[in-house]
Amino acid sequence: MQQHDSSPLTDYVEYSEDEMLNRSQSFYNQVKRRHSIRSFSDKPVDKQVIENCLKAAGTAPSGANHQPWHFVAVNSADIKKQIREQAEFHERGFYEGRAGEEWLGALKDLGTDANKPYLEHAPWLIAIFSQKKGGITEDDKNTNYYVHESVGIATGILITALHNAGLVTLTHTPKPMSFLNKVCQRGDNERAYMLLIAGYPSEDATVPAHAQVKKSLEDIATFL
Numbered sequence: 001m002q003q004h005d006s007s008p009l010t011d012y013v014e015y016s017e018d019e020m021l022n023r024s025q026s027f028y029n030q031v032k033r034r035h036s037i038r039s040f041s042d043k044p045v046d047k048q049v050i051e052n053c054l055k056a057a058g059t060a061p062s063g064a065n066h067q068p069w070h071f072v073a074v075n076s077a078d079i080k081k082q083i084r085e086q087a088e089f090h091e092r093g094f095y096e097g098r099a100g101e102e103w104l105g106a107l108k109d110l111g112t113d114a115n116k117p118y119l120e121h122a123p124w125l126i127a128i129f130s131q132k133k134g135g136i137t138e139d140d141k142n143t144n145y146y147v148h149e150s151v152g153i154a155t156g157i158l159i160t161a162l163h164n165a166g167l168v169t170l171t172h173t174p175k176p177m178s179f180l181n182k183v184c185q186r187g188d189n190e191r192a193y194m195l196l197i198a199g200y201p202s203e204d205a206t207v208p209a210h211a212q213v214k215k216s217l218e219d220i221a222t223f224l
């Protein structure tokens with residue numbers, strides 16, 4: 001390995017084999033209770049919870065450790081209203097034809113349509129942006145590597161952290177999403193990647209049967 005500055009690994013925790021097995025099983029039991037929810041309560045969620053989940057997302061691995069992401073956590077009723085108006089405007093175009101028959105067919109079993117009331121009901125919307133240029137410090141303007149992969153991993157950790165905290169989420173991707181740059185005041189270097197809705201489920205929240213069908217281990221994995 002090339003000469004570089006480093007320090008000993010001191011925060012690694014080794015578990016016994018039994019404990020490892022229990023922890024892996026228990027984590028699976030926990031994450032399989034995560035569902036995309038489309039009906040939210042307006043019960044508030046403490047900003048500190050969101051901050052902790054964002055800090056967890058910020059620990060994600062990234063190409064050259066450039067951390068090419070920015071999260072805009074929106075609690076303001078006024079900004080949530082703007083996001084809902086714009087998202088519904090674009091979604092109407094999508095559902096009224098732009099999506100095409102095949103895509104609309106794939107969405108049929110989820111019961112989604114152009115109405116997105118949760119964009120105002122939920123306490124937090126987290127707009128996730130990816131950065132084309134950046135670096136290890138905020139003001140760097142270097143090329144970022146594996147941006148899509150890195151932001152995807154950070155988003156996965158964020159969703160898992162929110163679920164672990166006891167919140168429900170929806171991964172929302174209005175098409176196009178570029179209006180989020182303007183509403184969230186983010187510059188040209190950033191591309192809106194995803195909008196996460198986070199909060200408590202409404203009392204009548206449901207989970208589509210279609211979404212509960214997960215491929216078996218045999219289907220998703222091969223051991224050689």
Ligand SMILES: Cc1cc2nc3c(=O)[nH]c(=O)nc-3n(C[C@H](O)[C@H](O)[C@H](O)COP(=O)(O)O)c2cc1C
Pocket residue numbers: 034035036037038110112170171172173174211212
């Ligand atoms: C990249 C991505 C984009 C998505 N976009 C939307 C969306 O715009 N609207 C929506 O209602 N659900 C959206 N979803 C949620 C999926 O429909 C949902 O994850 C899938 O049906 C499986 O359900 P589950 O998350 O409960 O396991 C999206 C999910 C992903 C990963």
